[in-house]
Amino acid sequence: MTIAMFLAFVIATLGITVWSAKKNTGSSAYFAAGRSIKGWQNGLAVAGDYMSAASFLGISGMIAFFGYDGFMYSVGFLVAYLTVLYVVAEPLRNAGKYTMADLLAYRLKARPVRAAASLSTLTVSTFYMVAQMIGAGVLVSTLLKEYAWITPNAAIIGVGILMIVYVIFGGMHGTTWVQIVKAVLLMTATFVLSFLVMREFDYSFSKFFDAISSLTYTKGGEEVTQNFLDPGMKFGAAATAAGGGWGPLDLISLGLALVLGTAGLPHVLVRFYTVPDAKTARVSVVWAMVIIGTFYLLTTFLGFGAATLLKPHLITNENMAAPELSHFLGGDVFFAFISAVAFATILAVVAGLTISASTSFAHDFYTNVLNHGKEVAPEKEVKIARIAALFVGGISIALAIKLQTINVAFLVGLAFAVAASANLPVIVFSVFWKRFNTSGAVTGLLVGLFSSIILIVLSPSVMGIDGADVPAAKRHLIQAQAIFPLTNPGIVSIPLGFLAAFLGTLFRREPESEAKFAEFSVRAHTGLGAEKAHDH
Amino acid sequence: MSDKENPSGTDQETWERIAACPEFESLLASKRRFVVPCCVFFLVYYFALLYFVGWHLDWMKKPVLGKINLAYLFALSQFLMAWGMAWLYMRKAATYDKAVAEILIRETP
Numbered sequence: 001m002t003i004a005m006f007l008a009f010v011i012a013t014l015g016i017t018v019w020s021a022k023k024n025t026g027s028s029a030y031f032a033a034g035r036s037i038k039g040w041q042n043g044l045a046v047a048g049d050y051m052s053a054a055s056f057l058g059i060s061g062m063i064a065f066f067g068y069d070g071f072m073y074s075v076g077f078l079v080a081y082l083t084v085l086y087v088v089a090e091p092l093r094n095a096g097k098y099t100m101a102d103l104l105a106y107r108l109k110a111r112p113v114r115a116a117a118s119l120s121t122l123t124v125s126t127f128y129m130v131a132q133m134i135g136a137g138v139l140v141s142t143l144l145k146e147y148a149w150i151t152p153n154a155a156i157i158g159v160g161i162l163m164i165v166y167v168i169f170g171g172m173h174g175t176t177w178v179q180i181v182k183a184v185l186l187m188t189a190t191f192v193l194s195f196l197v198m199r200e201f202d203y204s205f206s207k208f209f210d211a212i213s214s215l216t217y218t219k220g221g222e223e224v225t226q227n228f229l230d231p232g233m234k235f236g237a238a239a240t241a242a243g244g245g246w247g248p249l250d251l252i253s254l255g256l257a258l259v260l261g262t263a264g265l266p267h268v269l270v271r272f273y274t275v276p277d278a279k280t281a282r283v284s285v286v287w288a289m290v291i292i293g294t295f296y297l298l299t300t301f302l303g304f305g306a307a308t309l310l311k312p313h314l315i316t317n318e319n320m321a322a323p324e325l326s327h328f329l330g331g332d333v334f335f336a337f338i339s340a341v342a343f344a345t346i347l348a349v350v351a352g353l354t355i356s357a358s359t360s361f362a363h364d365f366y367t368n369v370l371n372h373g374k375e376v377a378p379e380k381e382v383k384i385a386r387i388a389a390l391f392v393g394g395i396s397i398a399l400a401i402k403l404q405t406i407n408v409a410f411l412v413g414l415a416f417a418v419a420a421s422a423n424l425p426v427i428v429f430s431v432f433w434k435r436f437n438t439s440g441a442v443t444g445l446l447v448g449l450f451s452s453i454i455l456i457v458l459s460p461s462v463m464g465i466d467g468a469d470v471p472a473a474k475r476h477l478i479q480a481q482a483i484f485p486l487t488n489p490g491i492v493s494i495p496l497g498f499l500a501a502f503l504g505t506l507f508r509r510e511p512e513s514e515a516k517f518a519e520f521s522v523r524a525h526t527g528l529g530a531e532k533a534h535d536h
Numbered sequence: 537m538s539d540k541e542n543p544s545g546t547d548q549e550t551w552e553r554i555a556a557c558p559e560f561e562s563l564l565a566s567k568r569r570f571v572v573p574c575c576v577f578f579l580v581y582y583f584a585l586l587y588f589v590g591w592h593l594d595w596m597k598k599p600v601l602g603k604i605n606l607a608y609l610f611a612l613s614q615f616l617m618a619w620g621m622a623w624l625y626m627r628k629a630a631t632y633d634k635a636v637a638e639i640l641i642r643e644t645p
Contacts, residue, residue: 075614079578081618082622086574086621206602209604210602229608230596231597236593248586252586255582282626282629286626290619296615518551519548521555522554525560525563525636526554526639528554528644
């Protein structure tokens with residue numbers, strides 16, 4: 001049953017890919033779907049790219065286990081889009097072509113800026129992707145456990161091959177439609193699941209919240225009753241004292257990375273190039289906010305539903321809260337549907353990551369760094385992107401298989417931290433600060449990138465001493481006391497990124513960049529000269 | 537295509553003329569007056585939630601609506617705040633679109 005639904009999704013999306021492949025003539029079609037995607041469609045696609053398995057499964061599970069504190073992720077993921085809407089989406093669409101680096105290279109020296117931006121893009125995308133693929137391996141093999149041949153390795157390779165196929169043949173057009181289908185499926189599943197949860201409480205909110213506020217379950221062999229609406233189960237001082245964490249400060253640091261990082265995630269940014277103009281980009285952010293906000297509101301029912309109806313101690317692990325809830329409420333058929341949706345979610349997100357990484361490689365690194373921005377035939381750039389997709393996909397498959405025995409939850413946090421610390425400062429300065437220059441962009445990007453990575457490596461996410469009873473998948477990568485106390489580096493690395501971009505700028509004067517600011521400003525704010533939509 | 541070319545064929549003189557025209561300057565000033573306070577507001581509102589949830593648990597745990605506590609209501613209000621701010625931006629942006637259209641009609645052939 002489950003496998004039939006998986007196959008149905010795979011066949012449908014391959015159909016989309018074949019259909020899109022015919023439209024992929026020229027580089028604007030391949031990299032930006034011919035800039036012909038409508039506002040509501042792009043809204044769904046942005047939502048699809050964003051609502052990863054970490055959202056659907058991870059947040060449901062986090063709320064099921066940690067109550068209110070899990071819901072904090074839901075809030076942050078939505079508020080983050082205000083940064084995208086107010087600061088980034090429109091100037092990016094107006095001034096750029098295919099990648100984030102286009103915005104920076106407009107008035108700065110192309111080669112160093114693009115090299116650094118491409119490095120940051122590839123790092124964010126690869127980390128994010130490896131985390132998703134390891135999750136996919138575990139999830140798919142658990143959901144299809146009646147088939148012994150579907151091991152985590154087989155699932156990772158399968159997911160990897162599919163995403164490469166989508167990207168190489170479907171290009172941005174195909175990837176966008178895969179996102180749209182996935183977003184519709186995910187929203188449908190979430191609505192049905194929420195509805196079924198409320199049915200268990202006779203559609204009474206007061207009964208539902210009564211159950212949440214005094215939840216009795218077994219914890220460490222003892223029966224405890226806890227109010228799951230109370231904050232503090234994950235980030236509270238008491239909850240983290242045992243782990244040596246910093247509690248509330250960790251929450252602030254995470255919040256910073258979420259709210260500022262989303263506007264620097266390459267796979268979200270490239271979406272705004274697929275629409276005809278900045279106005280449509282704006283409309284699509286608002287569509288995305290409606291969809292994403294509704295989804296994260298509904299995580300209340302998914303997460304608390306799993307906590308009250310299943311009891312935390314009876315749920316296999318955080319990722320299985322939503323699938324097990326669906327089995328409890330709707331039996332085998334509904335479980336199969338929800339599993340297929342989770343599978344679709346992962347596939348769509350990794351495809352989105354692959355295309356943004358390979359576009360950045362082809363357009364930023366190959367064309368503009370290696371070839372000095374000399375005219376490259378469009379077919380050549382697309383060909384390089386396809387080869388890059390193959391490599392990015394292959395490397396991610398290999399890394400995911402290699403790293404799957406360790407706890408990789410930190411990789412997603414790292415992606416947001418790098419996006420917020422490296423990408424956002426240079427985007428903001430480049431749009432709003434005339435004096436900003438190449439040395440500021442390069443130092444900002446590199447300091448943001450490396451300070452995030454180094455702080456994560458020194459943090460309790462990677463370093464820690466585990467007892468012998470800790471299972472392999474939960475063990476810390478480095479068995480030593482953590483040097484940096486916070487699990488998320490944002491609160492340090494984001495100010496560092498801004499500071500480095502600022503100081504790096506003061507270090508030198510670049511008259512060319514300042515002279516070009518008038519032109520850039522007019523283009524970013526009026527859309528004059530912006531890339532136009534193409535007819536196929 | 538290299539970065540330094542203008543695909544639109546707009547010449548340097550046009551860019552600079554628009555950049556220097558008072559309507560464009562007042563558009564930027566108006567954007568600044570709107571976007572900066574709005575960003576400060578939503579960031580302060582969001583981090584206020586994290587601050588209170590982190591350091592003022594006793595207040596936040598107070599039930600206010602049946603069993604629903606202040607913390608959950610505050611979190612719900614963030615959704616309304618985000619949607620409200622998005623609506624506000626859409627409304628304001630429509631006036632920018634109008635200003636931009638006027639500038640472009642006058643300044644470009």
